Amino acid sequence: MAVPTPDAVLLTPGGPPALPSLLVSDRRIRAQRFWRGARLWIPLGFLILMLFMCFVLPRVVTLPSPTNGTILDGNDALFTPGHWLGTNNVGVDTFSQIVYGGQVSFEIGAAVTAIGMIIGCAIGIPAGYLGGWADSLLSRILDVLLAFPALVLALAIAEGLGPSEVHEIWALSVFSIPTFGRLARASTLAVRDLPFMTAARLSGTRGWRIIVRHVIPNIAPGLVSFSLLGVGLTIILEGALDYLGWGIPLPEASWGQMIASGQNIMSAQPQYVLVPSLFLLVTVVALNMFGDALRERWGEA
Amino acid sequence: MARSPALRLVGRRLGAAVIVLWGVTLLTFIVMSTLPNDTAQTMLGLHATPAQVAALNKALGLNQPFWVRYWRWLVQALHGNLGTTLEGQSVNHELAIHLPVTLELLAYALVISVALAVVVAVLAARRPNGIADRISLSVSMIGLSASPLVVGIILVIVFAVQVGWFPVQSNGLGGGLGSFFVQGTLPAASLGFPLFAIYTRLLRADLVEQMQREDYIVTARAKGLSPWRVLIRHALRNSMFTLITVIGLNLGTLVSAAAIIEVLFSVPGVGSDLLTAIGNHDSALIEGIVFVFALITVAGNLAADLLYAVLDPRIRHGSTNS
Numbered sequence: 368m369a370v371p372t373p374d375a376v377l378l379t380p381g382g383p384p385a386l387p388s389l390l391v392s393d394r395r396i397r398a399q400r401f402w403r404g405a406r407l408w409i410p411l412g413f414l415i416l417m418l419f420m421c422f423v424l425p426r427v428v429t430l431p432s433p434t435n436g437t438i439l440d441g442n443d444a445l446f447t448p449g450h451w452l453g454t455n456n457v458g459v460d461t462f463s464q465i466v467y468g469g470q471v472s473f474e475i476g477a478a479v480t481a482i483g484m485i486i487g488c489a490i491g492i493p494a495g496y497l498g499g500w501a502d503s504l505l506s507r508i509l510d511v512l513l514a515f516p517a518l519v520l521a522l523a524i525a526e527g528l529g530p531s532e533v534h535e536i537w538a539l540s541v542f543s544i545p546t547f548g549r550l551a552r553a554s555t556l557a558v559r560d561l562p563f564m565t566a567a568r569l570s571g572t573r574g575w576r577i578i579v580r581h582v583i584p585n586i587a588p589g590l591v592s593f594s595l596l597g598v599g600l601t602i603i604l605e606g607a608l609d610y611l612g613w614g615i616p617l618p619e620a621s622w623g624q625m626i627a628s629g630q631n632i633m634s635a636q637p638q639y640v641l642v643p644s645l646f647l648l649v650t651v652v653a654l655n656m657f658g659d660a661l662r663e664r665w666g667e668a
Numbered sequence: 669m670a671r672s673p674a675l676r677l678v679g680r681r682l683g684a685a686v687i688v689l690w691g692v693t694l695l696t697f698i699v700m701s702t703l704p705n706d707t708a709q710t711m712l713g714l715h716a717t718p719a720q721v722a723a724l725n726k727a728l729g730l731n732q733p734f735w736v737r738y739w740r741w742l743v744q745a746l747h748g749n750l751g752t753t754l755e756g757q758s759v760n761h762e763l764a765i766h767l768p769v770t771l772e773l774l775a776y777a778l779v780i781s782v783a784l785a786v787v788v789a790v791l792a793a794r795r796p797n798g799i800a801d802r803i804s805l806s807v808s809m810i811g812l813s814a815s816p817l818v819v820g821i822i823l824v825i826v827f828a829v830q831v832g833w834f835p836v837q838s839n840g841l842g843g844g845l846g847s848f849f850v851q852g853t854l855p856a857a858s859l860g861f862p863l864f865a866i867y868t869r870l871l872r873a874d875l876v877e878q879m880q881r882e883d884y885i886v887t888a889r890a891k892g893l894s895p896w897r898v899l900i901r902h903a904l905r906n907s908m909f910t911l912i913t914v915i916g917l918n919l920g921t922l923v924s925a926a927a928i929i930e931v932l933f934s935v936p937g938v939g940s941d942l943l944t945a946i947g948n949h950d951s952a953l954i955e956g957i958v959f960v961f962a963l964i965t966v967a968g969n970l971a972a973d974l975l976y977a978v979l980d981p982r983i984r985h986g987s988t989n990s
Contacts, residue, residue: 510684511691514965518924519958522946523699603815607928610817611943626821630932633821634829641825644818651813659809 407660410653417650421469431460461639464620465646471621472650475536475605476598482540484594487547492578492586494548495555506552509545517542518607525613535614539601550593554586588665595658599651606647622647681973685966692962693745693955697738700951741955750959751952753945759956762941767960770926770937773859776852777922778915781860785867785911790899792868793875804868811865816925820858820932827854855933859925863918870914874907875899882906909975916972923961 424430494505524538558564559582567581608614609623617624622643629640712720725731732740744751750759792804828834834854879885879899888898927939934940938957945953 507684507687507691510688511695514688514962514969515692515695515958518927519942519946519954519961520695520699522943523954526946526949527699527702599813603813603817606815607817611928611931613946623817626817630821633825637825637829640821644821648810648814648818651815652810655809655813 403660403663406656406663410656410660413649413653414657417469417653418473421466421473425463425466425470430463430466459620461625461642464625465622465643468620468622468625468643469646469650471532471615471619472602472605472647473598475532475539476601478536479539479543479601479605480594480597482536483543483547483597484590486540486544487549488551488583488590490544491548491551491553492555492582495552496559496578496582498559502552505548509548509552512541512545513549515541518604521604521608522611522613525608530613530616532615535605535608538608539604542604543597543601546597547590547593550590551586554589555582558582558585589662592658592661592665595654595661599654599658602647602651602654678974681970685970689959689962689966692966693742693959694738696955696958697734697741700954701734701737745959750956753953754948754950759952762953763938763956763960766936766938766941769935770923770930770939772848773852773855773930773935773937774919774922774926776848776856777859777863780856781863781867782911782915784860785864785871786904788864789868789871789875789907790904792872793879793903794895794899796876801872804872808865808868811861812869814862814865816858816862816929817932819861820854820929823854823858824932851935855929855935858929858932859922862925863922866918867911867914871907871911874910875903878903878906912975913972916968916970916975919964919968923964 490505490509494502494509520541521535521538524541525534528534528537564577564581567577572580605614605621606623606626609621610627612624612627614623615621625643626640626647629636629643633640712724716724722731741751748760750763752758753762788800788804788807792798792801795801834850882903885898885903888902889895893901923939926937927942929935930937930939931943938960942954942957944950945957
């Protein structure tokens with residue numbers, strides 16, 4: 368994991384806190400505003416570009432096959448005409464592999480995060496809202512899931528169910544569920560006793576209605592900005608699973624599997640392993656920066 | 669009987685830890701038994717007759733109902749015996765060989781990352797928004813986003829393939845301190861870099877907050893202490909508590925990362941052992957390793973909780989009221 372980041376870190380402000388200062392020049396304010404915008408739009412723009420590259424480009428332009436190539440085109444260097452990121456030893460185009468592998472990464476990242484958010488909220492919100500024994504029971508369940516080495520569970524599930532994209536999604540959800548659950552519980556606790564909640568209760572609103580109308584809208588911004596970090600984390604883990612050979616079945620392309628096969632020829636042709644590694648790194652950096660920028664605007668989870 | 673609140677806290681946390689540990693063993697068992705059970709088939713090979721498979725299943729006790737097997741395992745585990753692997757070795761023995769390797773690697777990674785994080789965070793917190801702060805924030809953003817796998821690959825390409833300072837694969841960490849550093853530095857650095865990012869971010873945020881908010885900082889400044897001294901002797905001391913907590917909380921997740929790094933560098937630790945065990949459907953070994961991982965996680969969390977409560981008087985006060 369990938370080192371899964373503890374919530375505490377994800378929730379510490381990313382940007383430097385604004386220092387209290389009364390005399391700020393006009394220029395400085397403008398510069399601050401500019402960087403604030405840049406911190407949001409640069410990663411967002413990059414992500415949009417990546418999504419476009421992975422999902423729209425292959426439908427518009429005919430790319431070389433990501434699974435087949437001819438050995439005649441094998442071992443093309445970077446920037447070869449027709450294969451601008453080169454080809455691997457059997458002539459499969461690297462850029463196509465990146466595109467199709469990226470599709471898989473984004474799909475799995477989004478699905479795992481969505482599942483984690485929905486089931487995690489279904490556990491965490493009642494736990495935080497109801498308190499008492501329900502909270503104790505649900506929190507212990509989350510604790511067990513968190514204490515369980517996520518990768519082990521994911522690997523065991525992937526091994527047992529066999530490699531496929533859907534199985535990988537379920538395997539990885541095992542760790543996204545408790546993370547979101549704990550966050551949902553903590554944020555529900557934070558809003559539970561605020562005055563507007565008391566007002567809602569006093570005016571006769573009950574149970575589900577309070578949760579749907581009052582709790583969820585208030586904790587949603589925090590959960591959404593956290594979910595971007597979740598997508599990044601999932602993409603990292605997905606890469607690890609593919610790397611270890613328990614992810615997307617061959618011959619389908621995935622970034623982790625590209626890293627694994629590139630590792631064998633690392634000393635002769637480092638680009639095979641570097642290209643997917645860098646795509647993986649930069650994508651996750653963009654997701655994290657975007658999440659940070661959203662938190663800066665929407666406040667803490 | 670008037671018991672001290674600290675003792676009561678210890679008792680409560682210990683109870684919760686035991687429950688969580690038990691839950692983990694149960695969950696492992698549930699996962700392992702819902703998966704297709706072809707242990708016997710795997711051991712005997714493709715040409716085994718159904719009768720042979722059934723006989724081996726019986727010999728291994730795999731034909732027993734779930735609760736019977738779980739109960740037997742639990743009783744044995746409580747006696748300190750984690751069972752036997754498919755190859756017929758005791759799981760305890762397997763762990764005794766591989767666990768120290770992983771622990772050494774983790775310890776090395778922790779030492780590197782904490783030491784660097786403290787230095788960088790102090791430099792960054794000295795002038796928030798200054799140049800050191802901005803650099804440290806950017807580097808830690810990369811570290812937070814980098815998986816150990818990617819860090820490992822890049823380190824290998826740079827330091828093993830191009831420069832040649834370290835071996836590409838480290839087979840074993842034994843053989844003296846010098847060999848340990850040669851073999852262990854790249855794996856430890858791959859594990860440590862993401863940790864360094866986490867710790868730096870956290871410590872910096874905490875230091876900045878203390879420097880801006882806490883009264884004792886004002887007092888120390890009013891006494892005329894130099895800014896560095898205030899930062900290091902006063903703020904850092906308090907911020908270390910936060911760091912200790914996170915290190916403890918993080919231990920469990922670290923073991924998963926160690927597994928990947930061990931495969932990448934072919935370090936013979938429990939992580940790579942675990943992956944082999946999963947490939948072989950070696951339930952006893954998987955259960956044993958997961959149990960130890962969970963034990964480390966829970967012990968780390970517990971230690972963090974308790975240390976925090978014992979070291980920081982504000983927390984102790986809080987827990988008396990709750």
